[in-house]
Amino acid sequence: MTKKQRNRLELVMPGFANGISTQLAEKQAMFGPDARLTDEEKSVIIDKAAEHYGNFLTALGVKWQDDPNSSNTPMRVAKAYVNDLWQGRYEPMSDITSFPSDGYDGIVFEGGIPLTSMCSHHHQTIMGNVHVAYIPDVNSNVIGLSKLNRVVEHFGRRGAIQEQLTVAIHHAIDELITDNKGVAVMIEATHNCVQCRGVKHVGASMKTAKLSGAFMEDGSARSEFYQFIKGYIN
Numbered sequence: 001m002t003k004k005q006r007n008r009l010e011l012v013m014p015g016f017a018n019g020i021s022t023q024l025a026e027k028q029a030m031f032g033p034d035a036r037l038t039d040e041e042k043s044v045i046i047d048k049a050a051e052h053y054g055n056f057l058t059a060l061g062v063k064w065q066d067d068p069n070s071s072n073t074p075m076r077v078a079k080a081y082v083n084d085l086w087q088g089r090y091e092p093m094s095d096i097t098s099f100p101s102d103g104y105d106g107i108v109f110e111g112g113i114p115l116t117s118m119c120s121h122h123h124q125t126i127m128g129n130v131h132v133a134y135i136p137d138v139n140s141n142v143i144g145l146s147k148l149n150r151v152v153e154h155f156g157r158r159g160a161i162q163e164q165l166t167v168a169i170h171h172a173i174d175e176l177i178t179d180n181k182g183v184a185v186m187i188e189a190t191h192n193c194v195q196c197r198g199v200k201h202v203g204a205s206m207k208t209a210k211l212s213g214a215f216m217e218d219g220s221a222r223s224e225f226y227q228f229i230k231g232y233i234n
Contacts, residue, residue: 128189182213
């Protein structure tokens with residue numbers, strides 16, 4: 001992955017729901033797109049977040065300091081956000097390797113990629129699967145199969161509405177597979193904010209798709225993509 005490609009992966013301003021954190025953005029502005037936050041810098045973020053989350057619980061009338069089950073909850077929550085739930089905001093995407101396609105110009109598909117994410121509206125979980133495909137040019141490169149999983153994981157671990165996440169994954173694959181003939185992404189997921197608040201309906205799922213190039217222009221390519229994912233869809 002070139003620095004130019006890495007620079008073009010981001011679609012939104014730092015600090016926005018589906019973007020990198022302002023802390024990582026500031027460091028990358030100083031040292032380049034490969035810069036990473038140190039463990040010490042992350043610890044500072046976690047400590048500040050834990051302090052404010054404790055204040056949040058106090059404002060809700062929770063005596064968390066006196067409850068043995070909750071006394072360390074602010075720190076647990078802060079660590080979970082930085083190290084797991086929003087990891088993609090605090091870490092640059094790992095390097096993506098590519099290989100010659102050796103003349104292959106058919107569909108490359110991977111289905112059923114597990115998705116664990118979080119909606120930016122209520123900070124409730126989004127759980128589901130992502131199906132991705134691209135068509136390399138006969139003279140272009142392909143990327144390692146596991147790298148598609150890494151793209152999904154990186155952007156999923158940020159927190160966004162599903163529509164934005166679909167676009168972010170599509171855009172990243174489109175940037176990484178130079179001179180491709182088309183990219184297709186479909187996400188099917190359940191949203192805990194629908195299940196635990198508001199209408200409180202369990203079992204409903206949401207499907208979103210972003211297609212480009214041959215997947216939009218060629219009916220047979222689009223049909224083949226959906227035929228590939230047919231076995232995964234509920």
